[in-house]
Each structure stands twice: as C-alpha cells, then as structure tokens.
Amino acid sequence: MNQQTLNEVCNWFDDYVNRYCQGNGRLHPMLQLKFDHSLRVAVDSRKIASALGWPDKDVRTAEAIGILHDVGRFPQFAKFGTFFDTDSVNHGKYGYGVAGESKVLASCSPKKREVILNGIRYHNCRVIPTELKPESLRFLKLIRDADKLDIFYVLSDAIRNKRFVEHPELLLNANPEGPANPKLLQEIREQRSGSYKNIDSLIDMNLLQVTWVYGINYSPTFRCIAERRLLEGIRAVMPNDPEIQEVITAAREFVTDKLSA
C-alpha cells in the first residue's frame, strides 16, 4: 500500500467514526474508547511490522488493518448497545461487511483488498482459519498480536482508573470484587486458555488475559509485552494466591523463553 492510499484509509475512518457522534458532537464514551483503541492498534501494528523488517508498503498495509480492524464495533454498538458479540453480532464479520461494501479500499489491488478484509474478518476469531492464503495469514497474525497488546492496556487502564464503575461492560459485566473461578483456573492449567463463560470476576478477566501470551505470533510482540511490563502490571493487582501467581509466573516464563529463543 502506498502512503496516499493509507492517508485515504485514515480520512475515511475519521469520517466514518464522525457519523456515530451524538447530538453534542461527541462519541459515546464506549465508542471513543474503540476509536482510541483503533489508533493505538494501528501504531502498534506499524511498530511490529517494522521490527519484523517488513517492507514499507507492508508496514503501511499493517497500519491500515490496525485502523480498520474494529469498524464493526461502531454499528454494533449503535444498533445493539453492546460489545458482546454473543448478544449481537460477530463484530469481525460485521466489520468485514462494512469495509467491503464501502469505498475505503477502492484504490487497493484485489489481492491487497482481500488481505485487509480478511484481517478485519478474522481478527477476533478464537482459532485462526488455516485455509487462508499465506499473505492473509501473515497480516492476520500481526493484527491479532497488536490488538491483544492494546487490550492489555485498555483493561489495566480500566482497573487503574476504575472506569468499569461507570461502564461495567468494560469488564464484560464481571464482578470487580469476586474471587477467581476454579473452573477457569482448571481450564488454564489444562489448556493454557480459558473461555468467556467462566469469567465471573475481575480476577478471572485478568487470568484470561494472561493466557493470551500463548496465542502471540511474533517476537517483537513478546518484546513489547516484556518492555511494557504488562504481566507485572497484572500481577500487581492480583491476590497473593499461589494458584493465581502460578498462572502469571508460567506466562512470564513463556515470554522469557520466546525472547531468548
């Protein structure tokens, strides 16, 4: 992607988001959060792609996917008033439709268009579809990494600034004071992953997030996790329970091993 096309994508996204402003000219705080998230994910996408040594045109494509990956969130929230995909729509699939039907990728080649649309479509799926072409997979893995990196930030910011008091949906309506769910701990011990159905508390949210390190694809992302001390930040707000601490320690060791590999 050339710089002009990337500029067009940025301008399109600004106009698109502005359509969701309320009467006071501002976005709903939850949509503002998604807007800010998209911009940060774009920056991280660029950063990871550059660190991987990808050519400039690919770095720009990665940035464009970062900007566009959550376009489905805006109509999802406007129509359904929630970010719960299970109660509304799959926002990846929805965003794929939005971007595909718009003019945002009009200057892209059909190949590039497919790569970007697949990035949007599958950024949030639980397992990466193996039937995708290598070019799509390469970019999809990157957007998934950049997205996870920023969600670490969004969650820790929500905890630090108690944003969930006003917006409980930030915690998927989990109980901010509740204990760890033993079913989730067991799931993590057995599979190094957890399911949303076992999230009851803020502690569970943090535990689930810790397991995300096992789904990271690229080494620069591991470096960001270590440099930003994301796991240490989670440890600092977690109870001193050996079972919980063990989950964090195992994830930390996994990141360290990846960095020294």
Ligand SMILES: [Fe+2]
């Ligand atoms: Fe998303």
